[in-house]
Amino acid sequence: xxxxxxxxxxxxxxxxxxAIYPFQGTETAMxxxxxxxxxxxxxxxxxxxxxxxxxxxxxxxxxxxxxxxERY
Amino acid sequence: MNDQLTTVTTVFIEFYYWTTVVFMFLIHxxxxxxxxxxxxxxxxxxxxxxxxxxxxLVTLTFFLFxxxxxxxxxxxxxxxxxxPDPLPYDPNLVAAPNSPLMGTHLSxxxxxxxxxxxxxxxxxxxxxxxxxxxxxxxxxxxxSITTASIISGAVIERIRSGAFWIIAVxxxxxxxxxxxxxxxxxxxxxxxxxGYHDAYASGVVHAIAxxxxxxxxxxxxxxxxxxxxxxxxxxxxxxxxxxVTIGLFLxxxxxxxxxxxxxxxxxxxxxxxxxxxxxxxxxxxxxLTPTTLSAITFNFLMSLSGGMMAGYIxxxxxxxWTYSLGLAGVIAASAGNDLYHPIQAFFVGAVIPCIAYKMxxxxxxxxxxxxxxxxxxxxxxxxxxxxxxAGFILWGAPSSPYEGFAQINPVGNFLGAMIMxxxxxxxxxxxxxxxxxxxxxxxxxxxxEIAGLDVVGQNIYDEAVNEVRQAEIGALSQLPAR
Numbered sequence: 001x002x003x004x005x006x007x008x009x010x011x012x013x014x015x016x017x018x019a020i021y022p023f024q025g026t027e028t029a030m031x032x033x034x035x036x037x038x039x040x041x042x043x044x045x046x047x048x049x050x051x052x053x054x055x056x057x058x059x060x061x062x063x064x065x066x067x068x069x070e071r072y
Numbered sequence: 073m074n075d076q077l078t079t080v081t082t083v084f085i086e087f088y089y090w091t092t093v094v095f096m097f098l099i100h101x102x103x104x105x106x107x108x109x110x111x112x113x114x115x116x117x118x119x120x121x122x123x124x125x126x127x128x129l130v131t132l133t134f135f136l137f138x139x140x141x142x143x144x145x146x147x148x149x150x151x152x153x154x155x156p157d158p159l160p161y162d163p164n165l166v167a168a169p170n171s172p173l174m175g176t177h178l179s180x181x182x183x184x185x186x187x188x189x190x191x192x193x194x195x196x197x198x199x200x201x202x203x204x205x206x207x208x209x210x211x212x213x214x215x216s217i218t219t220a221s222i223i224s225g226a227v228i229e230r231i232r233s234g235a236f237w238i239i240a241v242x243x244x245x246x247x248x249x250x251x252x253x254x255x256x257x258x259x260x261x262x263x264x265x266x267g268y269h270d271a272y273a274s275g276v277v278h279a280i281a282x283x284x285x286x287x288x289x290x291x292x293x294x295x296x297x298x299x300x301x302x303x304x305x306x307x308x309x310x311x312x313x314x315x316v317t318i319g320l321f322l323x324x325x326x327x328x329x330x331x332x333x334x335x336x337x338x339x340x341x342x343x344x345x346x347x348x349x350x351x352x353x354x355x356x357x358x359x360l361t362p363t364t365l366s367a368i369t370f371n372f373l374m375s376l377s378g379g380m381m382a383g384y385i386x387x388x389x390x391x392x393w394t395y396s397l398g399l400a401g402v403i404a405a406s407a408g409n410d411l412y413h414p415i416q417a418f419f420v421g422a423v424i425p426c427i428a429y430k431m432x433x434x435x436x437x438x439x440x441x442x443x444x445x446x447x448x449x450x451x452x453x454x455x456x457x458x459x460x461x462a463g464f465i466l467w468g469a470p471s472s473p474y475e476g477f478a479q480i481n482p483v484g485n486f487l488g489a490m491i492m493x494x495x496x497x498x499x500x501x502x503x504x505x506x507x508x509x510x511x512x513x514x515x516x517x518x519x520x521e522i523a524g525l526d527v528v529g530q531n532i533y534d535e536a537v538n539e540v541r542q543a544e545i546g547a548l549s550q551l552p553a554r
Contacts, residue, residue, distance in 0.1 A: 003468035005411060010361060010473040013350030014341070020362070021413035022465050030415040037381075037422070044385050052389070 081338065082203050088337045089207035095329020096214035098322050100127060103221045106319030107228055109312040110445055114524020115229045122233045123224045129237050130220050130244035134213045135174070138245035139167040142212065145253035146260045155261045165189055165196040166205065174209075177202040211333040212249070215277055218330070220244035222281035225445035227288055229295050230521050235505075235514045242504050243284050251276050251496045255488055258360045258472065267471045267478030268488035271357040272334050272368070272406035274458035275492035282452015283497020285443070291505040292514060294442030296521055305436050308444070313391055320395040324376065327402060331368050331409075334358055346473030360473050363410035374414040375405035375421030382422035386429055393429065393446070400425035400450045407462035407485070411469060420461055428454040452493060459489040 004022035023030075104123050111119040130138075143163035144150040150163070165188070166173055172185050179199045181192040191197045220240035227236060255262035256276040262268040270276050299305055310316045336356045341348040344360050354362040379401015380394055387393035401421030409417055432449035435441050443449070463485025471480050478484060508514050516525060524530065 004466055005469045007469065008479070009347060009470045009475075011347035011349065011475075014348060014352035014354055014362060015350055017362075021411055022416065022469075023413070027413070030413060034415050034418060037419075041381055041385065048385070048388055 085337060086203045086207055089204075089211050089333060092329040092333035093207065093210045093214055096211070096218070096326050096333065099214070099218050099326030099330070100124075100221060102319045102322030102324075102326060103224065104319070105315050105322065106445070107225045109315030109317075109319055110225065110310045111228050112308075112311050112524070114526055114530065116526060117529055118233065118525035119228050122228075122231070122236050123221060125233070125237060126220045126224065126240040126244065127217055129241055130217045131213060133241045133245035134216050134249070135209070136169050136245075138216060138249045139174075139209050139212065140164075140169070141246065141249045142253050142257070143167045145250050146257055148261065149250075155265065157259065157261065157264065160195065160259050162196045166201055167209075173198065173201045173205050177205075179203075212252070214333070215252075215273070215330070216244040216248060219248040219277050219281045222278070222447050222451050223285040223288060226285040226443045226447040227292055228444045229525065230515055231288075231292055232513060232516055235508045238508060239284070239288060239501065239504060243281065243501060247284070247496045247500050248277065248280050251280055251492055255492070256358055258358065258474075262484075262488055262491070263359060263471050264477045266484035266487055267480045268484050269359070269462055269466060269469070269471050269480040270407045270459055270485075270488065270492075271359070271363070271410035272331055274403055274405075274407035274455040274462070275489050278403045278406075278451040278455030279459060279489055279492040280497040282448045282450075282455060283493035284501035286441070286448045286452060287498045287502035288505050289441050289443055289448070290439075291502065291509050294440060295444070296518060298442040299440055303440065305440075305442075310392065317391050317395050320399060323399060324402075327399075328372065331372055332365065335363065335365065335368070336360065337365070344473050347475055348473050356473075357410045359471060361410070361470065367411075368409055370414040371405060371409040371412050371417035372402060374418040375401045375409065377401070378418040378421030378423075379404070379425045382426050383429070386426045396446055396450050397425040397429060400428055400454045403451060404428075404454050404458035404461070406455075407459045408466050411466055416465060420458065420465070424454055424457045424461065425450075427457060452497070456489045456493045459485050459492065463488075 005020050006024060007017065007020060100123075104120055107119050107123055108116050140163045143161050143166055144159070146159060147153040147155050147157045161167075165171055168174070170188075172188050172190055177198055179192065179202050181190055181198050185191070185198060193199050220243050223239060223243060224236060252260075254260045255268045255270060256273065257263070260268070295308065297306065298308060334357060336358075338353055339356055339360070340353050341350060344356070346360065348362075355364050357363050376398050380398035383394045383397025383400070387397070401424075404424035405412060405417040405420040408420070412420065428449040429446075431453045432443065432446050435448070436443070441448070460482070463480060463482035466480045467482060469480045471477050505514065515521075520527060
């Protein structure tokens with residue numbers, strides 16, 4: 001059986017147990033993956049925001065801008 | 073409590089659970105704000121009362137039989153068990169509504185206790201339960217009310233309150249607590265034989281609630297106007313997005329209490345009486361396997377963040393879905409958040425909610441299901457997939473500190489997810505809802521639905537306002553001129 005956390009049973013003295021998360025040894029790879037996710041998130045978000053602002057700009061005319069000002 | 077260490081430990085644990093209960097109450101404040109924010113103005117009071125009255129109804133019934141079920145059903149149904157394992161506790165002594173331990177009690181045993189079969193010491197004794205029974209009961213009760221309340225949002229603006237309250241009692245005090253006895257206790261048969269692992273209730277609270285909500289929605293039908301003549305769905309926007317999002321923030325806050333309540337804050341290996349050796353005390357999850365409050369704090373925040381970041385992108389910055397998928401991120405990772413690395417929790421919390429989001433719209437279009445708040449997706453599909461993911465990611469980890477329990481595995485967790493969503497969620501609630509519908513008690517009349525469920529209350533309010541205005545104008549006209 002696959003053993004992702006490296007501990008097959010709790011028949012141990014807890015003072016001898018350290019990390020118990022799965023896939024130990026991949027911490028650096030996971031941190032890099034999270035870093036990539038974070039950078040990609042900004043790239044995608046800015047792309048979406050650009051498209052959204054273009055759409056909003058195209059939608060604006062004096063009449064609906066005046067209504068928006070009156071609505072406060 | 074005859075020495076200081078025992079006293080401090082016992083009172084600390086009592087106070088710890090009491091604090092979690094207060095935090096968890098915020099979940100219901102959040103649910104009320106969220107549901108009222110989503111509903112249209114003509115349905116506010118009905119929506120509010122429908123949700124809030126689930127609290128006292130589930131409380132009473134959870135006192136009468138819900139808590140008893142938790143202790144009586146770990147091996148099946150008490151009167152008929154699937155497995156031969158003896159019950160660890162006697163439900164009639166610890167959790168029956170007429171047990172002296174279900175009331176104000178100190179650590180000894182008197183004639184009243186003796187008549188009920190209660191002793192001072194032992195597994196079912198007063199020394200064990202007198203300071204813990206009330207706070208344990210309340211912590212589980214708040215899980216129960218949450219499970220029932222999840223359904224409430226999905227069915228707004230057309231269900232009869234009476235029908236919802238029967239369903240709330242059924243899910244809150246019968247079906248969910250049965251699944252908790254089976255898969256969310258140290259000795260549940262699903263844990264022992266399937267290796268089922270669901271530490272913070274992706275399946276035992278959320279998948280069952282989502283499955284139950286889906287069953288109710290199928291019988292109940294969509295709100296008038298939800299679908300166009302060609303069958304495509306219309307968006308019915310929330311009347312107050314601010315209230316919705318603040319409600320969801322409050323649900324996040326209450327969820328902290330939920331997480332803490334799922335742990336046992338401190339316990340000695342000797343008290344667990346399993347395979348753990350040595351003298352090192354630990355916090356554990358509900359299965360009595362070690363974790364820490366620090367671990368679940370890491371993972372709660374990382375899975376919330378994964379859900380919000382992915383939710384923002386997939387919904388293109390929609391506030392309702394960004395917040396909902398943040399919640400979904402926590403729910404997806406909850407099954408394994410006792411053991412996950414924070415970055416694993418983050419990615420589980422980011423990926424699964426996106427799938428659930430897509431499923432929500434696919435099910436809506438394909439099957440004409442009108443889920444007003446996306447509860448089936450956020451709790452049901454998402455909780456289901458979270459349990460399945462935990463089976464893979466934690467494959468081979470011990471499910472219990474006791475010998476003879478299956479290890480965590482994908483098949484066991486998949487079967488467990490099926491039991492939660494379909495076996496104890498969808499099917500029993502579908503049967504109940506069909507019965508309620510057969511008596512014509514499920515849905516409000518269409519005239520009332522269109523005019524709004526607050527129609528009479530609103531008229532009374534308007535008349536009262538007019539009358540007071542007229543009286544005040546009359547009084548004003550009689551004042552001497554200056």
